[in-house]
Amino acid sequence: MVFIRFDESKPPELILDDAQGLSLTVADPILGRTLNMQPDLVVLASAVIPNENKALFDLFKVPINAEGFLVEAHSKLRPVDFSSEGIFMAGLAHYPKSLDESIAQAQAAVSRAMTILSKEAIWVGGVVATVDASRCAVCLTCVRACPYGVPHIREEGHAVIEPAECHGCGVCASECPGKAITLQHFTDRQIIAKTDALFCECATA
Ligand code: SF4
Ligand code: SF4
Incomplete structure (x- = not known):
């Protein structure tokens, strides 16, 4: 073509x-x-106009571009994935494309989904955010800031972050005004110790 x-x-x-x-x-x-x-x-050929279903996009936290088409996690490395784990796409919602390309993309999306569905359990990384409930002021900053919509505040009376859903990006930890959130393996003490070690004038033998 x-x-x-x-x-x-x-x-x-x-x-x-x-x-x-x-x-x-x-x-x-x-x-x-x-x-x-x-x-x-x-x-x-008539134009392909995206159906901007904002309620659905907001529900799944999937991004769209300026034209209203869905945006993949990475055009080369993760072309059918969204940045939110476990959600995949195919077809014209992505961008105007031929039927052959839509079918190939659908097959790729199914293959990606099977990598999850074929497992009995999935291991996730240990770099996740945790909340110190005693310091949480219920200000909602983390709820608004998290790009993946993970933190929530319900009947517990403080912010809760489900470790299995957390991507470990650290945005909430840096935004929390009460310093109630810690990113595991990247605590302030660990970061300061690494920085000190990087700039220390170590004696060389
Ligand atoms: S940003 Fe911090 S203080 Fe505010 S709700 Fe989240 S954990 Fe609590
Ligand atoms: S570390 Fe990132 S993904 Fe995890 S809750 Fe905080 S903002 Fe959301």
Whole structure:
């Protein structure tokens, strides 16, 4: 499939000549040349407009781009994953694409889902945030700041972070005004000790 861009001030010209048939002329701004083609058929494709289902996107905490299409975690390394673990995508909600590409992406999404569903238990990392309930002022800062929507405040009366859901990004720990949140393995003491060790003038033998 070949896409040719055109300048909106110079739209393509299509001429039907009884003797020579269809003739399509378009000025390609990238090549800086005017291209002429004799197509057998001209098919007008309507635009693919994203369905911006904000309630659903908010529910799953999945991001969209400026055009309203869903954004994958990484275009090369995680093309069917979202940054929220365990949620995958395929099809036109991602960007306008052919049916073949949608099917290939759906197969990839199923494969990724099977890597989770085929296991009886999943191990998660130990770098997770924990809350010191006695210092929590229930200010909701962590609830608003967490990019994955993990912290919640319910009947417990203080913020709660479910370790299995936490991605260990540390945003809540840095934002908490009461210093009630600690990122395991990255406590203040550990960070200060590492910094001191980095800049200490160690005697060399
Ligand atoms: S940001 Fe800190 S003080 Fe505020 S609700 Fe969260 S844990 Fe509690
Ligand atoms: S460490 Fe990151 S993912 Fe975990 S609760 Fe805090 S902000 Fe959310």
